[in-house]
Amino acid sequence: MRFKSITAALCLGLAIPATTFAQSVQVPKPVAKALDKVKPNDVSAHIAYLADDKLLGRKPGTPGYQMAVDYVTGQFQKMKVAPAGENGTYLQTVRIRTATTNPDAALTLTSNKDGKAQQLQNGQDFILYPNPGKPQVEFSASELVFAGYGISAPDLKYDDYANIDAKGKVVVVLRGVPEGFPSTVASYSMDMQTILNTAAEHGATGVLVASTNPKGKLPDFSRGMSSVMGADGGVAASRSYHNNINLLGMLPYAMLQQMLTAVGQDAQQLASTIHSGKPASTPLPFSISGTYGSSYNDIESYNVVGKIEGSDPVLKNEYVVHSAHLDHIGVGKPIDGDSIYNGAHDNASGVASLLEIANVYTRIKAKPKRSILIVMVTAEELGLLGSAYFAKYPTVPANQIVADVNTDMPTLIAPLLAVVPLGAAHSSLEKEVNAASSYLKLDVEADPEPEQNRFVRSDQYSFVTQGVPALHIKYGNKTADGKNNLDEQVKVWREKYYHKPQDNFEGGVFDFEAAKKYVQLNFLIGYLVAQDADRPSWKEGDFFGSRFGRN
Structure with missing residues (x-):
């Protein structure tokens, strides 16, 4: 209990009942007078x-x-x-810095089973976040792994990364949290910066966020994404960037379903499973490669x-x-x-x-x-x-x-x-x-x-x-x-x-x-x-x- 330290610090006669710490407080007269002079018109x-x-x-x-x-x-x-x-x-x-992704962004999805390559359509099969720190990014084939919600919280008895190897790979994640997460913890867990930080901590080089809505549309990033640049020219603060993540994008439901079908899974059933608090992370038999550029204002x-x-x-x-x-x-x-x-x-x-x-x-x-x-x-x-x-x-x-x-x-x-x-x-x-x-x-x-x-x-x-x-x-x-x-x-x-x-x-x-x-x-x-x-x-x-x- 800290009520004694507050009382001593104020030295102004605060009356704080010991049974309900700081439930009432007697404000010193000079402070009370100053508070009373707050004017709605001001x-x-x-x-x-x-x-x-x-x-x-x-x-x-x-x-x-x-x-x-x-x-x-x-x-x-x-x-x-x-x-x-x-x-x-x-x-x-x-x-x-407001960055926009150039329209010539290109991704290729390759099957690790038969080597068959699929050229994905920008704006239809994927959309990429711009990269405020690297005007041009090119990445060679990187294996994909499904990482649930992208959450690693062993203290809450939930960890999407517990049984997968994400090092050097691109993780496919869903936005959400298991049921029972407190609201502030849920908010933190779904924040894009948290997802990126967690992926990077587990060695991933890319993050693709997939939709579980069959009728959903990819968002419009045409207005760009903003970051703060430091005096040294590096990214100082951003909600959608991590220096070790080269690829950040979004996938529609159809692409998610295609990837999960290859491992005998259904997107809706899998989403229900992880929402119940049971991680269902799994390697996906695909690799992804591509290139994209970003323009800056x-x-x-x-x-x-x-x-x-x-x-x-x-x-x-x-x-x-x-x-x-x-x-x-x-x-x-x-x-x-x-x-x-x-x-x-x-x-x-x-x-x-x-x-x-x-x-x-x-x-x-x-x-x-x-x-x-x-x-x-x-x-x-x-x-x-x-x-x-x-x-x-x-x-x-x-x-x-x-x-x-x-x-x-x-x-x-x-x-x-x-x-x-x-x-x-x-x-x-x-x-x-x-x-x-x-x-x-x-x-x-x-x-x-x-x-x-x-x-x-x-x-x-x-x-x-x-x-x-x-x-x-x-x-x-x-x-x-x-x-x-x-x-x-x-x-x-x-x-x-x-x-x-x-x-x-x-x-x-x-x-x-x-x-x-x-x-x-x-x-x-x-x-x-x-x-x-x-x-x-x-x-x-x-x-x-x-x-x-x-x-």
């Missing part, structure tokens, strides 16, 4: 600017995104938030980083991060006559929340013991790229970042009565969440929509994969009428507004009193972490702590 004003048509959807690399950067840095300067980017500025340069964008320096002479060298993505998806396909994807909720609302969190700190004379970083990241919509780059190459010592509290599209369209702290259950951050929520009279609930895989779909996940305990506060289901079905209202909202031009400030649906409470909650979580003498820690035996936790 949140509204930030969103109104960031979601204005003149910013043209804040797409990275555009003048509209630069306007958003300038707005945030201007607010930081006004609040006297210190710069914490590169070279004494508020900015961290993020070099984004490179731009520069920026993360914006501000700092509130801590007060403790030692702990001020450690950092609690509040993160939110500044970008959206720009101008696109018109819907009902509007082509500007303003992103008022996604994620101007999150940026506004962080600006007001910083503003709370400006009102507090006695700063917390640890320092606070306010980090607005770029290219979240391109695959969590800005946060991945910052988490891996932060502008402060990486091992001094102790926690991340992320804010992404809180969807504040109704009174905020309950919250879902995505990721908090994996670490001691759960205790600060409970304490802050109790103070603000908010219920804490389980994720009402685990199928949305939200844990790996926002920037807190970038910090998790670097070993930093992290969380993301979303709305809960509690409603004032007692029906407790807010998720139904959100689903209706999402269908109309999410990633559409209709996500505007003008004419949008907002509850700014809920936004005020959301700011207060996220501030207080970070504040409690910053005051605690102990660093946040992964829970003993936790799935993510065991994979990414720092020694």
Whole structure:
């Protein structure tokens, strides 16, 4: 139990019942006064600017995104938030490469039994991801092996790689998880980067992801896939690249069935078997060879980083991060006559929340013991790229970042009565969440929509994969009428507004009193972490702590 260390660290009279660790907390008067001064109109004003048509959807690399950067840095300067980017500025340069696969990509499937070769049709029999690190790739015949879901999790008593040799081979995998995997573990397991990392760890040189839907179509990669490039020209961060994987592609159901028929298996039956938790990996009597090229478009964008320096002479060298993505998806396909994807909720609302969190700190004379970083990241919509780059190459010592509290599209369209702290259950951050929520009279609930895989779909996940305990506060289901079905209202909202031009400030649906409470909650979580003498820690035996936790 850590309540004693929190009490000692705060030294401010926190009342924490020993029987329910941090279920209630008495906030010091100066902090409580600063929290009370959060104004819904200030949140509204930030969103109104960031979601204005003149910013043209804040797409990275555009003048509209630069306007958003300038707005945030201007607010930081006004609040006297210190710069914490590169070279004494508020900015961290993020070099984004969007790669597309050239149309002449060619694959040949050869039977290892009779040597018969089959020229596969690009776009019909396969589609390849571009390679951001190698403009031209040629690979000779590599044997294929079916590797189930591509999961290696002996601690969960499931391992698709246990009885196969994948070294030097191309693995054919399905997207999914065995039944019974917890939702956050399932999200991690299905993430493409996890699949690639696992394949590479077992010596594979390629990954082909096959569909189990007989009527499914191959995806359209014509818009390309984005990665972050390092100053040395290498790939620094990507959700669809591994340096040791030369081939990443997708196969339709018909190709999967053809491969499995050759070993006396049926795709649907095999999918059912592995879903039940029984690995069914097997060598396939085929080899694959081919060549493909990738074309590149490179731009520069920026993360914006501000700092509130801590007060403790030692702990001020450690950092609690509040993160939110500044970008959206720009101008696109018109819907009902509007082509500007303003992103008022996604994620101007999150940026506004962080600006007001910083503003709370400006009102507090006695700063917390640890320092606070306010980090607005770029290219979240391109695959969590800005946060991945910052988490891996932060502008402060990486091992001094102790926690991340992320804010992404809180969807504040109704009174905020309950919250879902995505990721908090994996670490001691759960205790600060409970304490802050109790103070603000908010219920804490389980994720009402685990199928949305939200844990790996926002920037807190970038910090998790670097070993930093992290969380993301979303709305809960509690409603004032007692029906407790807010998720139904959100689903209706999402269908109309999410990633559409209709996500505007003008004419949008907002509850700014809920936004005020959301700011207060996220501030207080970070504040409690910053005051605690102990660093946040992964829970003993936790799935993510065991994979990414720092020694």
